[in-house]
Amino acid sequence: MIFDRPDSGDSIDQGDIIRDCTVVHVVSLDPQTPDVPDVQSSLERVVVLTQTCDLAQRKVTQVVVAVAVEAEEIVARGQLKASDIRGPVRAGRVFGWYFLPADDALEIPELIVDLRQLHTVPLELLENLCGTGKRDGRIRPLFREHLAKHFADTYSRIGLPEPYATE
């Protein structure tokens, strides 16, 4: 098992998986009136990405989270096959996506953490959600750092125009 179950009053930490987090996104924008965007909100399951040390030292009031989607939902939509998830995604060979296994005891399904969908939400919002039992669990150290490394690699990697030629 790679998850812990923190108490509802425990502080927010990197790797926390929290349900029903409100995220806001701009749906459309008229260039003629850029100060009046069409804004929508949705309730998402998110994974906390802000570093543990910054959270522990109360350095931040805003927390970076990534949206997590049930792997089954992506397969059910026909966007990917189960073998894609179980193969390259699970093995960490797809930058921007991080696979989390299911945990029956915590009722966490298999999740895809979408590291390309990042949001900044108030720390207080996450604390309130945890206080009302919306924290599914917390990714344990080692696995949490593995996620953090994948997150960093997604944005720090250098892509070549095409692979080197071989004979």
Added chain:
Amino acid sequence: MTLAEALEQVDLEPGRTYQCRVRGMTVELRVAPAQEKTLLSKPLCEEDIMLDPWCELPQPKWGTTFKAKPGPRLMPDIPEIPRDDEVAE
């Protein structure tokens, strides 16, 4: 003669204020203090540094508040899934 042309002939010092009477009127002339062109020209005083290694910038003070409408859940963009032993880009 313009005022600027007249003042060209006076030996002015930055930061000083001059007063004189001209045709019965009191005229006050304040010369702005000399300004450094760049921050780099000032000597670095370690004690003056207030910035922690971590610094949260203040939130913008202006802006418009919108009430967001409930929308559909956010689904990911599907990346290219690598075959064989490739790593996706």
